Amino acid sequence: MRGAGRLFDGKSAKARDIALILDEDRFRIESPDCVLVRDGWCDDLRNENKNRRSANLLLSVAPDDPLRIELTDPVFVAEVKAYCPRLEARRAAPSGWWKPYFFWIGGAAASVLLIYFFVLPMLVSAVARIIPDSTREELGAKAEDIIIGSFARRGKLKQQDAVCANPAAMKEIDALVEHLGDGFKDGSPITSITVIRSKMANAFTLPGGRLIILSGLLDMADSPNGFAAVLAHEMGHAEHRHPMRLMISNAGVAAGLSLLLGDISGGTFIAGFGQMMISSSYSRDFEREADKTAVALMKKAGYNIAPMIPLFRKLEGQNEGKGFGPSFLQSHPGMAERIETLTKAGHEGGPAMSPDDWANIRTMCKKPV
Amino acid sequence: MQDDSTGSVPVVGASGRAVDRTAPGEALVSFDISKRQLFLLLVKNKFLTLLTFGIYRFWAKTHLRRLFWQGVEIGGDRLDYMGTGKELFLGFLLAIAILLPTSIAFSIGARVLDFLGPGWIVFNQFLYITLLYGFWQFARYRLWRYRLSRTAWRGIRFYLTGSAFTYAWKVVLLSLLCVATLGWAYPALQAFRLNYQLNNSRFGNGAFTYKGTVKGLYRIYWPLILGWQVVAVVLIFYLYHSELSFGAGGRPSLNEEKFKDDAPIIFTAAGIMFFFYFLFAFFARVWEFRYLVRHTCFGRAWFTSYLTGRSVLLIMVIMFAVGFIGFIGFAVIYGAIVFMGSHAAFFLMAFFFFFAYVGVDILKTMFLMAPLLKVICRTLHIHDFGVFEETASASVDMPKYGEGFADALDVGAF
Structure with a gap:
């Protein structure tokens, strides 16, 4: 079978008129004066034209060879198509095609894992240490103002009424925290304590060692020891500068993920999910660290930590229905794991304060200001 | 079936139009x-x-x-x-391996600077945006290089010479100048971009040349630059005189009562102004395109866009x-x-x-x-087209251009 075509040899933009000859399972390309230009197996011919608007065949003869033959005559095109069934087949990959994939996927994965497990946590704690105390304090103070403001708005209170200011009770809490803080080498990392009037039961630390207690916690805690253990847990966060580290690592994780996934093709869609997972896994480590610290502090102070377990169950119950998805998505590590840590700590030690003092603290937000 | 058809026979193109392949015009x-x-x-x-x-x-x-x-x-x-998905994918993996640590360190570094104080936040934001902008220009130049090096016509490839780094830092400097001069340096920036990019474009062993001038672009852009400044001045003047009242110590505050009444008119007027400004800017873009096409040559060949x-x-x-x-x-x-x-x-x-x-x-x-x-x-016409047909592939080994992984840094993630 023989037909006319145009040849682009990849060396010059000038088209050459040639004849394509298909003979048995071989092809030959000849110039008009019958000089052989190229030959090979018909099975190696491929159609490179992907545009269905053009009925032409654009044949390549080998992988990575810029040579192209264009066939425009519809009759010959149909004949060639019928003669060479592999025109639209995918070219077999050269041996060792997987090596660059293997190498670069490995390299990229190693880089990502290294960053995730070593560099980011290290960098973050180093940076958290570098940041001057004054900056952390300023940051914490700002955050505290915002938080108090938001609780005030929610409870329709004045800014100053949102804070429970009972000097006697505050003195007792201060003393408790100070005593717990004796367990640390450098004393308590807490620089200020604020009790906010709220139905919510919670306690958290802000950068700069600012401890915030939501008064719902006072109602929920049945014993002073449970309350003390929660404070000890928060002191653990403050000691290890968790709030600052979480803030910094979030910035890094966001930057990394947006690079990894790309903005188009649903990248941002997955990025949010990924950031949630990574951040929460970091914070799970933080919770574990804080729990350990709480156990150690309570022991050193001579307080029994066992009453934290029922309080802890109640706190989790409060969050039930609010969280979603499996536990790895939630920032607090699994209930079972944490309760096990607390149970292992035993129930040695005495109460954290006298019943009178405790009653005083529990009612500190009840009295009119 | 013909054995010896010649190239001079007019061939019907895909659009159904007869194209005379050997016509020199x-x-x-x-x-x-x-x-x-x-x-x-x-x-x-x-x-x-x-x-x-x-x-x-x-x-x-x-x-x-x-x-x-x-x-x-x-x-x-x-x-x-001629590009492949594999090249893009490997280029992306390379970018991950190298850029991920860089970008994370960078973003954490930026966070740290943020903590140093309010003055630093401004400086830091400025630095961050400038670097990001510069990197984006760098990546864009490499992207053009990759795409051109994978584009072929009649078996001959295009490519782009020049340094992405040089391009990026010059664009950053000129862009800063633009901000500093309230837009008056914009034609100079645009002239540099076109100049650098087009004069570095190659097809086979031939080079494109661009002969446009800064002056030519000023002719297109001056009304736009002046326009936004007039709008800004009018707006500020109006707000200053009609909508602001000055309390004790000369502190300005919004005259809320009056602003509430005037707001619909102000926003409608601003909307109309913005619309026409956008429209004008849009037309200027098209004029700029025609200008650059008209001032680009490839050997004897030259181009016109209608x-x-x-x-x-x-x-x-x-x-x-x-x-x-x-x-x-x-x-x-x-x-x-x-x-x-x-x-x-x-x-x-x-x-x-x-x-x-x-x-x-x-x-x-x-x-x-x-x-x-x-x-x-x-609407694009090529004159003295024959010169393209006389082009040979570059004497340099073609696949080397844009074949490296770094050249495939064609990442959509930027």
Whole structure:
């Protein structure tokens, strides 16, 4: 079978008129004066034209060879198509095609894992240490103002009424925290304590060692020891500068993920999910660290930590229905794991304060200001 | 079947137009792809990309480019895209291995500077935006290099010389100058970009030359630059005199009562002004395109574009109209599903979200990119076209250009 075509040899933009000859399972390309230009197996011919608007065949003869033959005559095109069934087949990959994939996927994965497990946590704690105390304090103070403001708005209170200011009770809490803080080498990392009037039961630390207690916690805690253990847990966060580290690592994780996934093709869609997972896994480590610290502090102070377990169950119950998805998505590590840590700590030690003092603290937000 | 047909026989191009291949004079350019094929490809691309968490996007891009490139016919022959998904993917992995640590360190560093004080935040933001902008220019230049080096016509490839780094830092400097001069340096910036990019463009062993001047671009852009400054001055003057009152110590505050009454008029006027300004800027872009085409040569060959602002505007209007109708349609269906509120609704919703997700791409590709390319091609004429046919491949080993992984830094993530 023989037909006319145009040849682009990849060396010059000038088209050459040639004849394509298909003979048995071989092809030959000849110039008009019958000089052989190229030959090979018909099975190696491929159609490179992907545009269905053009009925032409654009044949390549080998992988990575810029040579192209264009066939425009519809009759010959149909004949060639019928003669060479592999025109639209995918070219077999050269041996060792997987090596660059293997190498670069490995390299990229190693880089990502290294960053995730070593560099980011290290960098973050180093940076958290570098940041001057004054900056952390300023940051914490700002955050505290915002938080108090938001609780005030929610409870329709004045800014100053949102804070429970009972000097006697505050003195007792201060003393408790100070005593717990004796367990640390450098004393308590807490620089200020604020009790906010709220139905919510919670306690958290802000950068700069600012401890915030939501008064719902006072109602929920049945014993002073449970309350003390929660404070000890928060002191653990403050000691290890968790709030600052979480803030910094979030910035890094966001930057990394947006690079990894790309903005188009649903990248941002997955990025949010990924950031949630990574951040929460970091914070799970933080919770574990804080729990350990709480156990150690309570022991050193001579307080029994066992009453934290029922309080802890109640706190989790409060969050039930609010969280979603499996536990790895939630920032607090699994209930079972944490309760096990607390149970292992035993129930040695005495109460954290006298019943009178405790009653005083529990009612500190009840009295009119 | 003819044995010895000659190249001088006129061949009917894809558009059905007779093209005389050996005519030494003018050559026409056209763009033609099947809408159905494009649509099916877009749907398939999106589906596989979603299914593979974005990994397929490199192959998706490659397939789409191959189709678009092969849709462009210049002097009777089509362009060819020689890039592969593999190159893009490996380039991306390389970028991850190198850029991920850099970008994380960078963003944490920026955070640390933030903590140093309010003065630092401003400086830091400035530094951050400048570096990001510079990196983006750098990546863009490499992206052009990659694309050109994978573009072939009649078996001969294009490529782009020059240094992406030089390009990036000069663009950053000129952009800063633009900000400092309130826009008066913009034509100079644009002139540099065109100059650097076009004068570094190659086709085989031939080079493109661009002879445009800063002055030429000033002629296009001066009314725009002056325009926004006049608008700004008028606005500030008006606000200062009519809407602000000055309390004790000369502290300005908004005259809220009066502003409330005047607001609808102010916003309507601002809207109209903004619309006309946008329209004008849009036309200036088209004029700039014609200017750059007119001042570009390839050896003896030179180019003319008859692109009109009106034809481009029509495409935009149609795209927005289609987008608007599509959005309304989607909202109605979505509303109906929410209203039904059954279990089946959830699955239906996922289904419709996929179509909304593909819809944006279809809108962008089928109603903007393809028609735009079509009108740009149709209005482009090449004079003394013969010189292209005389071009040989570059003496340098061709595949080396843009073959390196770094050149494939064609990452959509930027």
